[in-house]
Amino acid sequence: MIDYTLVVGVDHKHLRQLEMTFPTWIRHKPSLLEQPMLVFFDRTLVTGRDVRSAIDHPRLSVVGWPREAQVYERQSDDRFGDPQRYKMLSGFVHVPARYVRTPYWLKLDTDVVAVGCDDWIDPKWFEGGPAIVSHPWGFTKPGDQMIKLDEWANKISQLKDHPPLNLVPEPGSNRVGHKRIISWCGFFHTGFTFLAAQCADLWAGSGKLPVPSQDGYLWYIAKRMGYGIERVSMKARGWEHWSTEANIRKAVERAMT
Numbered sequence: 001m002i003d004y005t006l007v008v009g010v011d012h013k014h015l016r017q018l019e020m021t022f023p024t025w026i027r028h029k030p031s032l033l034e035q036p037m038l039v040f041f042d043r044t045l046v047t048g049r050d051v052r053s054a055i056d057h058p059r060l061s062v063v064g065w066p067r068e069a070q071v072y073e074r075q076s077d078d079r080f081g082d083p084q085r086y087k088m089l090s091g092f093v094h095v096p097a098r099y100v101r102t103p104y105w106l107k108l109d110t111d112v113v114a115v116g117c118d119d120w121i122d123p124k125w126f127e128g129g130p131a132i133v134s135h136p137w138g139f140t141k142p143g144d145q146m147i148k149l150d151e152w153a154n155k156i157s158q159l160k161d162h163p164p165l166n167l168v169p170e171p172g173s174n175r176v177g178h179k180r181i182i183s184w185c186g187f188f189h190t191g192f193t194f195l196a197a198q199c200a201d202l203w204a205g206s207g208k209l210p211v212p213s214q215d216g217y218l219w220y221i222a223k224r225m226g227y228g229i230e231r232v233s234m235k236a237r238g239w240e241h242w243s244t245e246a247n248i249r250k251a252v253e254r255a256m257t
Contacts, residue, residue: 002126004035004104004187009065009091010051011042011084017110019054020248024255026057028114028238031121033058036102040065040095042088063099065091066207082212089214090200092183094207097197100190109184109241113251116238125187130228132218134186135235136179143169143176145211149220152210156199162224180223183215184241185234189227196221 010018025032036059039051043064051062066087096105104126125133140146146167153159169176196218203210209217222229235241240255242248 001031001121002104002123002187003102004106005096005100005102006032006035006037007092007096007100007105007107008037008039008110009041009088009095010039010046010110011088012045014088014110015041015046015050015054017245017248020245020252021110021113022055024114024252025108028116028255029118029120031118035059035106036061038063038095038099038105040091042084061099063095065095086209086212089212090207090209092214093193093200093209093217094197096188096190097194100193103190104187105190105193107183107186107188111242111248112184113240113242113248113255114238115240115255120237120239122232125230125232128228129189130230131189131192131222132181132186132227133230133232134181134183134188134215135233136231137182137215138179139175139177140167140180140213140216141175143174145213145216146176146178146220148211149217152203153199153220153224156202158195158199159221159224162226165220165224179231180219181215181229181231183218185239186215188218192222192227193218 008018037057038061040063041048041051048062048064052060092107146165150164150166154164167176167178199221200209200217211217219229240251242251
């Protein structure tokens with residue numbers, strides 16, 4: 001078993017989801033209780049007491065996000081979509097980089113339900129020390145996100161000497177097809193995450209990302225710099241990902257029966 005920290009991010013909506021799904025995590029994957037758990041919360045909407053009241057984990061730490069009383073001045077910029085989503089996804093880079101002390105950290109989304117048995121982590125995934133071990137995905141949307149990352153990375157000292165990815169969508173398409181990951185359940189190397197956070201800080205100051213996508217950003221950095229990326233089916237390892245609270249509730253009921 002590798003050493004990792006479970007990292008979850010919540011605002012009021014996602015804390016409500018976590019209250020529903022967390023019992024499935026500890027019932028079907030009780031080894032999660034043996035690892036540290038870090039929950040970062042939107043300090044404008046949730047308190048640390050709210051988090052501690054919602055879940056029971058023996059190695060729980062909580063931290064407010066953003067750490068400083070900073071304003072996301074780019075929130076109104078259409079390039080970054082939903083400002084709340086952008087702020088929370090940024091936390092999934094900068095919070096682990098600052099606070100995680102284990103070699104890896106595990107991102108679980110609050111709309112993920114655990115099923116099956118607890119023997120779900122394959123040590124072979126981590127042979128060679130990959131930067132990312134996560135569920136496979138087949139496209140990036142919007143289609144120009146990787147183009148924007150190429151343009152941004154060409155100005156960053158740690159990245160500009162590595163070749164751009166040149167992932168360009170077909171004319172008229174709003175997505176670009178390529179082999180990447182999605183991070184509703186995924187492991188990330190902590191040292192790599194620290195590097196990615198440093199690169200992001202060079203773009204616009206502390207706590208932000210150049211695109212509104214945590215997994216797209218981390219995948220891009222790993223791919224451009226030549227770090228290992230393992231794409232493994234987390235659905236085959238006893239995890240279900242749901243998009244609506246009605247479906248989450250039904251899945252939780254099945255998992256807890």
